[in-house]
Amino acid sequence: MNAAVERLVAGVRAGDVPSVARAMTLVENREHVAAEILHALWPSTGRAWRIGVTGPPGAGKSTLAAALISSFRKAGKTVGVVAVDPTSPFTGGALLGDRVRMGVAHGDAGVFIRSMASRGDLGGLSAAAQEACDVLDAAGKDVVLVETVGVGQTEIEVIDAADTVVVVLHPEAGDAVQAMKAGLMEIADVFALNKADRPGADRLEQEILLSLGLRAHDATTWIPPVVRVVATTGEGVEALVAELDKHRADLETRGRLDERRMKRVEQRIRLLVETDLREKLFRLPEARNRLDRLVLEVRSGRTTPYTAARRILDGTTP
């Protein structure tokens, strides 16, 4: 490890804000040195409570995240936030609209917020988001909150790596059905029924409870509670935090925290292996040229994608 990297790692460990910001930029840009930094930071991770906040578009995730941050701050906890936006090739970055609402915590040294956009790279977003959580964890944040729009496998993968998952739904547009379709009902540890003052809140609550009834469980299973909140006014947020605390306690007493973290480690190893192979097989100049040649062969009818893939895997096409 060279001196600059060593200094950066020490800075992150000490919670130095510029070091944390710099490390996260390296991680987000998938710089090679990032792996070295993350490897060095790894032993300092594992202390933070990672909370995932997800839900369909428009459910009020960012507003609720801001309310949660305020609540944790009042309780004296430091907070790190990673907000993930799906790919947007032509904006070339995260759309900042929603993020602004998080501005509630702006200027508070106990909160570090990072907005991330994917570089259009399947897998890259998931890896970068989780590694950004590692940086915040190693920097000593008590709580690391990760927020994503909850539709799509990549996004669910990011959230699934959290210790506690909050699924935010709102009483409009058949949210419960959409959430079921998106696989959100299965990953929820706590439901936040946002905009609970609007018509349809009772019906949504019934739908959530109904879908939970379909879930297999025994006496030791954690049953996700449904907490009604109005994120814009802060109503119900303390009750939500109380349920999050209960879930954390449940994880710790039953050894499930370790189980979740084993899963997280496995997922991380797989992501690292896949990212490296993708680079070697498709991105490096020689690999890129080979792929281009094979595409032309398939288009001209001389081979099929199945044979082309076999040739890459066998290394028979130089």
Place this chain on the structure above:
Amino acid sequence: MNAAVERLVAGVRAGDVPSVARAMTLVENREHVAAEILHALWPSTGRAWRIGVTGPPGAGKSTLAAALISSFRKAGKTVGVVAVDPTSPFTGGALLGDRVRMGVAHGDAGVFIRSMASRGDLGGLSAAAQEACDVLDAAGKDVVLVETVGVGQTEIEVIDAADTVVVVLHPEAGDAVQAMKAGLMEIADVFALNKADRPGADRLEQEILLSLGLRAHDATTWIPPVVRVVATTGEGVEALVAELDKHRADLETRGRLDERRMKRVEQRIRLLVETDLREKLFRLPEARNRLDRLVLEVRSGRTTPYTAARRILDGTTP
């Protein structure tokens, strides 16, 4: 190729419905023999017009898909449909609610509809959906329509492989902003502004046009038209089909169809390579055991995910 596979391939090519259904089941279940079948069918693909239909949850995609099917059928075209639902581990399959609305085409031998659910496998859904389109293409369908909920990278990947992409939006819940965030505005060839009889339709149209104004283009660039429809009554559907036809003609006259299909071939080769490697590195019994051992080593603090990944890549951990 054994005799059973040969018969199945011949059956698909002849458009025999049970053969098509059987081939799609093999593809969806990721059976090994599927690759052999798809390899054999490949030379028969490329004739169908692939139309992707996507949009945020609740925009009315399935209803619009049903209206499009009716229209194509009236024009004497045969139609294949692949409807993709995101992962739902506890339902173990696609939720059938929406699909039922497609029942309009039920019992018509000129239409083949297949609903697919992911097996919780990143990449697997995208591969299976596109291969299902290949089967329908090889079976001689004039139009292959693929429908997904349009949020998340995997879903966008599926849609992006189509020749013509219809993005369905409706005038509720800030659809345009959500669609931008999800990267949908960039992949749209035609916008269907559904539920155009509802309040807010004018505003949504303005928002779409505004976002299109941000897109780089020159005189030869296809500018996605916005077509107002009411999918439930069929209003505007003929105008939508007319715009789809124009887009197809544009693709063909400017060599862009070939460009799109080159991209599709490349994506397919990459998916095949990645799926195979995932199997070899993480799923086969020996690989699974190795991964489990490495996870334990990381959890016990003896190594980090970065070193573990390196060991898998170097093959130094047997």
